Amino acid sequence: MSELALLGGKKLRSQPFPAYRVMSSEEAEAAKRVVETGVLSKFLGTWHPDFWGGPEVKAFESEWAAAYDAKFALSVNSATSGLYAAVGAAGVGPGDEVIVSPYTMSASAAAALIFNAVPIFADIDPKNYCLSAETIRARLTPRTRAIVVVHIFGQVADMDPIMELARERGLVVIEDCAQSPSGTYRGRKVGTLAHMGIFSLNYHKHVHTGEGGVVTTNDERFADRIALIRNHAEAVVAGKGTTDLVNMIGFNFRLGEIESAIGRIQLAKSKDLVERRQENVRYLEGRLAGLPGLAMPAVGPGASHAYYIHALSYDRKVTGVSRDLVVRALKAELPHTTLREDEGPLLGQGYVKPLYLQPMYQQMIGYGTVQCPFKCPHYAGNPDYTLGSCPEAERAHFEGLITHELMRPGMSRADLDDVADVFAKVWSMLPELRAHEKRNGT
Ligand SMILES: Cc1ncc(COP(=O)(O)O)c(C=O)c1O
Numbered sequence: 463m464s465e466l467a468l469l470g471g472k473k474l475r476s477q478p479f480p481a482y483r484v485m486s487s488e489e490a491e492a493a494k495r496v497v498e499t500g501v502l503s504k505f506l507g508t509w510h511p512d513f514w515g516g517p518e519v520k521a522f523e524s525e526w527a528a529a530y531d532a533k534f535a536l537s538v539n540s541a542t543s544g545l546y547a548a549v550g551a552a553g554v555g556p557g558d559e560v561i562v563s564p565y566t567m568s569a570s571a572a573a574a575l576i577f578n579a580v581p582i583f584a585d586i587d588p589k590n591y592c593l594s595a596e597t598i599r600a601r602l603t604p605r606t607r608a609i610v611v612v613h614i615f616g617q618v619a620d621m622d623p624i625m626e627l628a629r630e631r632g633l634v635v636i637e638d639c640a641q642s643p644s645g646t647y648r649g650r651k652v653g654t655l656a657h658m659g660i661f662s663l664n665y666h667k668h669v670h671t672g673e674g675g676v677v678t679t680n681d682e683r684f685a686d687r688i689a690l691i692r693n694h695a696e697a698v699v700a701g702k703g704t705t706d707l708v709n710m711i712g713f714n715f716r717l718g719e720i721e722s723a724i725g726r727i728q729l730a731k732s733k734d735l736v737e738r739r740q741e742n743v744r745y746l747e748g749r750l751a752g753l754p755g756l757a758m759p760a761v762g763p764g765a766s767h768a769y770y771i772h773a774l775s776y777d778r779k780v781t782g783v784s785r786d787l788v789v790r791a792l793k794a795e796l797p798h799t800t801l802r803e804d805e806g807p808l809l810g811q812g813y814v815k816p817l818y819l820q821p822m823y824q825q826m827i828g829y830g831t832v833q834c835p836f837k838c839p840h841y842a843g844n845p846d847y848t849l850g851s852c853p854e855a856e857r858a859h860f861e862g863l864i865t866h867e868l869m870r871p872g873m874s875r876a877d878l879d880d881v882a883d884v885f886a887k888v889w890s891m892l893p894e895l896r897a898h899e900k901r902n903g904t
Contacts, residue, residue: 466891468794469898474887475880479808480872481801484669484728484735492723505716507694509701514689518722523676525726530651532659532678534685537722538692541640541662541675543715545573548658548677549608550709551687552634554579557840558607563593564816565855566612570638571817573610575828577709578835580845582606583818585852588862590762591773592619595627605843608634613642613652614813615865616739616768617759621647621655628656636660640675641770643668644736648764653678658688663721668735668768669728671721692716738871739769742878746772746869749882753889755780756864771813774864783895785861786811788888791895792864795884799867809866812859818847 465471496502496518504516514520519537526535538544554560560574564583571581584601587594591614598609609628611619621637628635637655639645640662645652653659658681663674679685687709690698695712704710717725747758757775761767776785789811796807817823824847826836835841850856868881888895 464891464894466791466794466888466894468791469894473797474795474884475797478797478803479799479868479877480874481799482870482872484731485724488727489724492727493720496719496723499719502720503716503718505693507697507712507714509698513693513698513702515716515722516719518719518726519717522717522722522725522729525729526676527678529729530653530659530678532651532654533680534678534682536677536679536685536688536692537717537725538675538677538715539717539721540664540673540715541638541660542569542572543692543713544660544662544675544677545569545610545636545638546576546713547688547691547715548636548660548684549573549577549579549610550691551658551684552608552636553708554607554634555709556835556838557605557842559603559605559843559845560608560610561593561598561601561606562610562817563612563614563855564818564852565591565813565858566614566638566817567640567814568817568820570610570612574608575835578829578838578840579607580605580835580841580843581817581823582843582845583816583847583852583855585854586614586858587620588775588854588858589760590617590619590765591615591858592617593624594620595623598624599627602631603843605841606631606633608636610636610638611656612638612640613645615759615773616642616645616770618642618645618647618652618655618762618765618767620762620765625656634658640667642766642768644733644766645768646766654680657681658684663725663728668739668770669725669732671717671725671728674717674721674725676725735871736768739869740767742869742871742873743767743769743772745875746878746882749879750774750885753885756885756889769869771865771867772869773813774866775858775862776864778861781889781892783892783899785864787895787899789864791888791891792884795887796868796881808868809864811865812863813865814859816852816855816859818851819849823847
């Protein structure tokens, strides 16, 4: 019988990996403190001092702004709502295009659709899986109004050339930092490298408040518009004296007092939690080095990596085995992680399918049955959502990437050794996998 668990052998590790736990008695105390005040949110959706929220919201925002060297930080109830508020604040509307990465979570692109604009997907740079100035340039049209740059997996995009291009063309740039908290680029913090930055505080992120998010900006006008969109703008503008009514249809994107109180403590922990990921990755990469056909993520010059996901580049031409079969073999050797039992081993093929391949983009059905905004009479473009339109994103997703989360704090050296031993075991059995694939296909 084969030694590979996939082919009937003994699994290398059965004991579940430890959960990623970031809550402590401090967060419990903070939540209790707020509950005892009886005021779980102080926001009012009218022009009033409480339009800006309660004491925990305000303290959280000023602490976040200080930590990120930003003039303004506005809390929101998710990164999704932060993206919507930022795209709205940028003045994006019908007829406009927003350039965005296809290799990201869906909300990075949906933010354009919310304002009746059309997402245009530019390809990723295979070095860091983010947009680059070159790939953006290839998709610019007279309709381009904004760019959403996603610092994917924890990488930081090469922002200086992107900002230079944006300045040339008068475009607003939004950084999606959901996966890259504490990130730095040439001595500056993510969230301040462009016009606005978005952070996520959902349960899966480095630090969290259950659900939550933050938008940072150094521009007072954007900060003001984000605050309005977050909190029922249309009901506030008259009292506030706002005369620019573009995109002033408000939402309720407000973060509660409990989440904000927890967020303050999580913020204080975030740098350390990111550094522990970086240490774990350093150790794991030391052990994975030298496996043929497997390359570690390259960190861009002057940039950091927060390792939300550890993305390994895989080359089938070297191993002679398809990426999908290797991933199946790796997974068969690995256990699940506590608290995420249903997901199986936290290792897989690629990330999310390039967004333009989703049914909504393929069928161009957004609002109602008339194909708005894709076929909106205000829109003169013709977006390309065909297979093949972003070859690097497709190659990464369908063939080139093995992604995993088995480097999060909580993983001991012995746990990391088991992960490395699983890779070593599967690589030592590549000839058997090659023969298996020849006989059976993947
Ligand atoms: C890159 C990226 N952008 C946006 C989001 C949306 O975050 P949230 O769940 O806080 O709305 C996520 C969440 O996974 C993300 O990974």
